Amino acid sequence: MSTTVEFAKMNGLGNKILVVDMRGRADKVTSAAAVALNAHPDTAFDQIMAIHDPRAQGTDAWIDILNCDGSKAQACGNGTRCVVQALAAETGKKVFTFQTVAGILNAVEHDDGTISVDMGKPVFDWDKIPLAEEFHDTSRIELQIGPIDSPVLHSPSTMSMGNPHAVFWVDRDVMSFDLARFGPLLENHPMFPERANITLAQVTSPVSITTRTWERGAGLTLACGSAACATAVSAARTGRTGRKVDIHVASAKPPGVLSIEWRERDDHVIMTGPAEWEWSGTVDPATGSWSRDQAQGAEAR
Ligand SMILES: N[C@H](CCC[C@H](N)C(=O)O)C(=O)O
Known part of the structure; x- marks a missing residue:
């Protein structure tokens, strides 16, 4: 050999x-x-x-x-x-x-x-994501960082896309958060026994979301495809968007879009983009x- x-x-x-x-x-x-x-x-x-x-x-x-x-x-x-x-x-x-x-x-x-x-197919069971605690509804779990009465990030949607994801919904520019600081804390939070990929997501219309991801095992990356899938599914699951969205990856260079469809007929997630x-x-x-x-x-x- x-x-x-x-x-x-x-x-x-x-x-x-x-x-x-x-x-x-x-x-x-x-x-x-x-x-x-x-x-x-x-x-x-x-x-x-x-x-x-x-x-x-x-x-x-x-x-x-x-x-x-x-x-x-x-x-x-x-x-x-x-x-x-x-x-x-x-x-x-x-x-x-x-x-x-x-x-x-x-x-x-x-x-x-x-x-x-x-x-x-996405997986939502708390013990399969996996989470450390039982949650009946994993689309909004109790978890926050920052001051207790005014958390910087809170209540993520969690799921597995084969790998574990937590999506934090934010209402301002995802680039304005100190993800390099919060990323490692959240990736390694005791809530995630196998660690997790951490995404910030801002819904900008019923068909578009802007994201930025701290990847488990890789840190701040320019883009993360499975996180884009997890974001699209979580947005539809929580009624923020429909089942077909464009994910604008804020950190991508050059800026880029992944089109995600969470297919109704078979529950599969289809991701389309360049290489x-x-x-x-x-x-x-x-x-x-x-x-x-x-x-x-x-x-x-
Ligand atoms: N960049 C990848 C995700 C890597 C996942 C990895 N960071 C993990 O789950 O440990 C993507 O495009 O989906």
């Missing part, structure tokens, strides 16, 4: 993704490799999407997802779009079925280059030592 594999540096609305090709191998991208890759500015990332050989009939690949702190994630919407674009470019196929620890994901690349991913290839190289999945492909300017680490 060769010590190196191919990888691509990509992004989904600025969410930094490394797509690593582990097909034909039995080993995995290690946590140590993830941490080492994240330590260099060129390969610093939010998630690694490791493409493995399929494990179930009718699927195209098994996908392992790692956060930049080396922890595992069960879902990554932006990363899934990047995987689709990479495999579509390689194979000419347009329709894919992936398997992750959270289940099956169907995805399609459209003629305009945008990609839709069926992120599956972008930046450059390719090779990496040792055990250590994270990497080099950029020659044609794009030689560089090695």
